[in-house]
Amino acid sequence: MKSHAGMRAEYRPDIDGLRAVAVLAVIAFHMSKTVLPGGYLGVDIFFCLSGYLITSIIWRETTLNSFSLARFYERRVRRIAPALLTLMAVVTVVAAIQLLPADLIGYGKSALASLGFVANVYFWRDTNYFARVAEEKPLLHLWSLGVEEQFYIFFPLLLIALKRWVPRATIAVVSTLVLLSLVANVVAVHFDGASPAFFLLPTRAWELGIGALLALIPGALSLPTATRRAASLGGAALIIFALLWREPMIGSFVPAAFPAVAGTALLIIAGTNGGAISRLLATRPFVAIGLISYSLYLWHWPVLVFSRYYLVRELSLAEFGGAFIAMIGLAYVSWRYVEQPFRGRRMSVGRVYAVTAFGAAAIAVVAAIFIITDGLPKRLQGPAATINAAVGTNYRCAVSEYRAFGASRACVLNLPEADMAKAEVVLLGNSFAQMYAPIVSGLLVETGSTGILVPANGCLPTPTLNLSPACAKVAAINLEALEAMPNVRLVILGPTYHDPILVDPLGTVAPHSTDALRQALDALIGRLHARGVEVALIGPIAIPYYDVASEVSRRLAFGHEITSPLFEPEARFMARYGELIDHFASRRDVAFIRPDHVQCAAGECAFVRNDRSLFADSGHLAVAALPEFAPAFRSALERTKQWEPRKIEPAEVRADGIVSPGN
Known part of the structure; x- marks a missing residue:
């Protein structure tokens, strides 16, 4: 032409x-x-x-x-x-x-x-x-x-x-x-x-x-x-x-x-x-x-x-x-x-x-x-309907709440003026930290505190070891930006624990990934403590590794046999993460949050409970499941000086008991 x-x-x-x-x-x-x-x-x-x-x-x-x-x-x-x-x-x-x-x-x-x-x-x-x-x-x-x-x-x-x-x-x-x-x-x-x-x-x-x-x-x-x-x-x-x-x-x-x-x-x-x-x-x-x-x-x-x-x-x-x-x-x-x-x-x-x-x-x-009709729900009844309701419902920060931060971005959590310098609490991690943001935001409201979420998706918050050299660089820049904030008193770390291989900033693979992750988190916690910042760490949960809400609800609706697991045996979960959990649970200078105490009971770490999916996808908790996990956060954070409860007005709390993130 x-x-x-x-x-x-x-x-x-x-x-x-x-x-x-x-x-x-x-x-x-x-x-x-x-x-x-x-x-x-x-x-x-x-x-x-x-x-x-x-x-x-x-x-x-x-x-x-x-x-x-x-x-x-x-x-x-x-x-x-x-x-x-x-x-x-x-x-x-x-x-x-x-x-x-x-x-x-x-x-x-x-x-x-x-x-x-x-x-x-x-x-x-x-x-x-x-x-x-x-x-x-x-x-x-x-x-x-x-x-x-x-x-x-x-x-x-x-x-x-x-x-x-x-x-x-x-x-x-x-x-x-x-x-x-x-x-x-x-x-x-x-x-x-x-x-x-x-x-x-x-x-x-x-x-x-x-x-x-x-x-x-x-x-x-x-x-x-x-x-x-x-x-x-x-x-x-x-x-x-x-x-x-x-x-x-x-x-x-x-x-x-x-x-x-x-x-x-x-x-x-x-x-x-x-x-x-x-x-x-x-x-x-x-x-x-x-x-x-x-x-x-x-x-x-x-x-x-x-x-x-x-x-x-x-x-x-x-x-x-x-x-x-x-x-x-x-x-x-x-x-x-x-x-x-x-x-x-x-x-x-x-x-x-x-x-x-x-x-x-x-x-x-x-x-x-x-x-308007919520997906013509009368076509579906029973467990298939309740499990399907969780599909894709993990929390995501609204675009309007994002602000430039470090090497990525931060989401406003109970920060009325959206002034990053006034944040007192930082929830730091990736999408697995982000999924807990409604709980953290609710606690911020209870204590009258201000905070932000810094979710570097696909990366860990640790600069010494990470999933890639690029992630290590992002973590380092984000940490420097956090350290420059004058009012931060508490950092809540929300890493993933199921990531396989960790590397240093030069790309050198660290042997024994579980030990390497523990050492990387210890180094990060030590650096934050040196700045006079308190640290809380969110522990691991058993994740399904498949889109549990979608797959199980469809199998039920279409009459297929359910072949995927609805729980992970607690013994297998502890065999994988027990040493990590024991290490951080024994540290008296860290508020260790145990979501596995909520998820695991009677020898099973549930993906589906009472005909409801705890998960929105293959690894992120559904928003409707978060009220079950909120007490674990509250009990752990009560150990920090940041925890000073105040009375919440009923209008501030949603029907599910979680205060929505945002301004």
Whole structure:
């Protein structure tokens, strides 16, 4: 496709071939994360292609003074909305039949977010894309559409403004935005922001922007044949490397997506004269998959989600084969009978908009009903219903309560003025510390104290030994920031105890991980004591290592045998953690909090108790279970000088007995 004045757009079959590579890579990753570990980067290939194609259209038409925003958005609606709404209508019906209440509520919220072009923002706050729980969300894959839709809204306006007022600065401005977005992505990952870096447009715009630059730079696609063939080989090699890469970063400052995007850019530059690679991409099988790639992307994920959701297990090889055939069939039907008719000019724009508006409104109403009715709970009765109520209910700090802190961020806990310097108590750890935040916040209210939560997710709070050198650095910076706070009198440490291998800041592996963890915590406690700070330590609990609330409730609802354990034998738990527990319980200078005293009884450390799940997922406690654990915190903290109870007004306490974190 050429993007200069006087040139008409030319169809490039190799780009459809690239689309095929992208969608097949994504499907392979979603079927098995081990077969093609970087397959999710197929989305990044799509982003680069979209940036190139959309910018080519806009810049060519603005150069010819024929660009119309109304016509541009009409084309986007015709391209995206009919197939998307068809998918959402079908998935909504299936969700109403199959999804259990907690999941149906989440589905309703995700459907409304998808209709509002903010699916990426919703899923940023809702889930980790790579977590097992993500496999139960039928619309998760629409996060990428959210990114593209936001790009389609803002980027044309930028190009029009640049073309009208400063056309010579266009490439410089877009290049600057690409660089800023890439830097923002790297910085976000380094500062505990891998999730927003993954989901949000500002940290993804560089991928679309690189494609856009190819459409804007004169001569970018007019290189000599030898250069194009070299670019083709280099691009293919980079994409293959990216799809096989297993880590989120390559080194310290290169996102894993960079080789995929760079490779895509090189293949765009190579064009149809890129030699064997270009000819391969332009072959009929690749082009055929590329033509239906949008519909195939839409349908592949719900097919996998609903299959796994009902079976409550991974699919067999034969079942994967059947699922793939179903995806292809549904995609072809969608492309042939939905995409093509709506994109054709025979259907008037008025009718397109009318059908789109009606479909979106109908889906929105049904989604709202799912939310308002708490997921149509009357469809489910007994233990399946009560256990399912815990799904995904572990505490997460509200975005509005986060403040910059150290190498990551802190969450306000009973800090009315949100002045970090006034915090007297710090809950320090990771997501396993965060899950206890409602208990700690309630105790802060009782004592009239102020506090913050510092959750460096995926890391330990110990700077001497941690899960990686990067985590050790984060812990060190956070600790220095904590030590600089003038009013801190108590630090509550909430580490994980099930982490396997610890390393020092240089990456040297520490032998005997249990002993190493004890030594690392002792060193941290000693450093805090040297600063005159009291320390409380939250002890270990037995965790299920599977999504107990979701899996057990589905097995009960669908009549499957329950094969996963509902408890861990206390003897096994103590064999693993007994020495650690004895060590810290014997220290008189540490308030040691024993959640295992609540969880374990009669020789069993429960995951499910009285037909209710204590856990919201594979390891985090559900908020509804926290009142059971609050007395363990209170009794331990009574040993500290920080504990000075005051009377709580009834209005301050929620129905479950926990005071909510926040201002």
